[in-house]
Amino acid sequence: MPADRPALRRTEPPIAPDAAAHASLRYIRDTMARTATFTAVPGYGGVAMGATAVAAAVWAARQPTVSGWLSVWSAEALVGATVGALTLVRKARTNGVPLLSGPGRTFLLGLLPALLVGVALTLAVYAAEVVQTGQTYAVQGVSRSLTLHLLPGLWLMLYGAGVVSAGMFSVRLVPAMGGLFLLVGALALAAPARFADVSLGVGFGGLHVVFGVLIARRHGG
Amino acid sequence: MARPTDRVSPRTPARPAPAVPDLDAVVHQRVRLGILSALVAGGATSFTDLRTVLSLTDGNLSVHARKLEEAGYITVRKRFAGRVPLTEFEATDAGRAALHGYLDAMEAVIRVARG
Numbered sequence: 550m551p552a553d554r555p556a557l558r559r560t561e562p563p564i565a566p567d568a569a570a571h572a573s574l575r576y577i578r579d580t581m582a583r584t585a586t587f588t589a590v591p592g593y594g595g596v597a598m599g600a601t602a603v604a605a606a607v608w609a610a611r612q613p614t615v616s617g618w619l620s621v622w623s624a625e626a627l628v629g630a631t632v633g634a635l636t637l638v639r640k641a642r643t644n645g646v647p648l649l650s651g652p653g654r655t656f657l658l659g660l661l662p663a664l665l666v667g668v669a670l671t672l673a674v675y676a677a678e679v680v681q682t683g684q685t686y687a688v689q690g691v692s693r694s695l696t697l698h699l700l701p702g703l704w705l706m707l708y709g710a711g712v713v714s715a716g717m718f719s720v721r722l723v724p725a726m727g728g729l730f731l732l733v734g735a736l737a738l739a740a741p742a743r744f745a746d747v748s749l750g751v752g753f754g755g756l757h758v759v760f761g762v763l764i765a766r767r768h769g770g
Numbered sequence: 771m772a773r774p775t776d777r778v779s780p781r782t783p784a785r786p787a788p789a790v791p792d793l794d795a796v797v798h799q800r801v802r803l804g805i806l807s808a809l810v811a812g813g814a815t816s817f818t819d820l821r822t823v824l825s826l827t828d829g830n831l832s833v834h835a836r837k838l839e840e841a842g843y844i845t846v847r848k849r850f851a852g853r854v855p856l857t858e859f860e861a862t863d864a865g866r867a868a869l870h871g872y873l874d875a876m877e878a879v880i881r882v883a884r885g
Contacts, residue, residue: 567883570876573803577873580804581811584823589812643813720819767816767856 582655589656590719592765594636598629599757606750615694619675622704622749629753640770656715663711667704674700698742705734705752720768726760796841797872801826801834806869809844809861817857835859843868 605625612618637656674696709730716723730752737748797803804824809815815823821831838844843865847858861869 565883567880570879570883573876574873576800577803577807577869580807580824584808584812584815721822768819769814 589637589641590716590723590764590768591633591636591640591770592761592763592768593770594633594640595757595761595764597632597636597761599754599759599761601625601628601632602753602757603750603755606746606754609749610746615675615678615697619671619697625753636770656719659715659717660711663707663714667707670703670707671700694742698745699738701745701749701752702734702736702738702740705730705737705748707734708753709734720764722760722764722767726756729756793875794868794872796837796843797868799834801830802838803869803872805831805834805838805859806843806861806865809859810866810869814847814858814860817859820859838865841868 602625605621605628609618609621609625612621678694678697709727709732712727712730713724714727716727733748733752733756737744737752740748797806801824805820808820808823812819812823817831820826820835821828824831826834835844835846839846841864843862845860845862847860849856849858
């Protein structure tokens, strides 16, 4: 059907009027949901998430033990998620967009599986580290740990995969950002363990700030 | 492309169109309806985003956006983001009212059809 054909035309007798009206309402609803998903990404929220991640990278780099390092990044994950959720809700409310009936749900369903895998993987790897070293807590440095130095690359790649998936119906900047997270994550996996915090700072900090600014300028905060 | 269900045999007289409430001719057009719905849902939206979300060509979006602008249903802002020209559309109060009126009309059609 041509794109500019009216949803309901009096010259189309084979279509029952109520069916055409239903089709029109469905078209309006689908368009609104698609558009809302498209623009509900918070730009300034991304900047704030990036700023906290940079601070976390600096703080985490000073931690002498894996347990301390992991605590910093776990706290940052919670802070980042909270900031992201709050700014997403604020932007959706400002635009009068329902969050849990369409755009928010689509975004969360795309993002959550990758994040949950990240949490599960982190717990499993940390548990293995504690078991293998025979300590209640992992007290050696991150760069000397058996497997935990692989986590930054995995976190970045899992987050990137989630963002690409969640951003499928969003502005092009979002999946593009996810793609760069995948790239930074891959580089982090290949890099020496001492670059763990640099990788996380560049990824969760730098990419969030840069793309947050771009999204805020082009699509609103 | 014509759909099979749209084909009416020349020997078959077309049934008279049922009475429907008066519709706003500006809004009662699929592309313009899509533009207005998108802007009411998403707030101020750039030309590029609107073109992508509605899968339109530049020319098609421009033509229909101009008609909505002439009707006072949307506003068009042109500015520069750095050195890049940026065209933004936003629904006006009249545009929101027109969409709500169209929704009311569609609901009325359904009510009438159900008796």
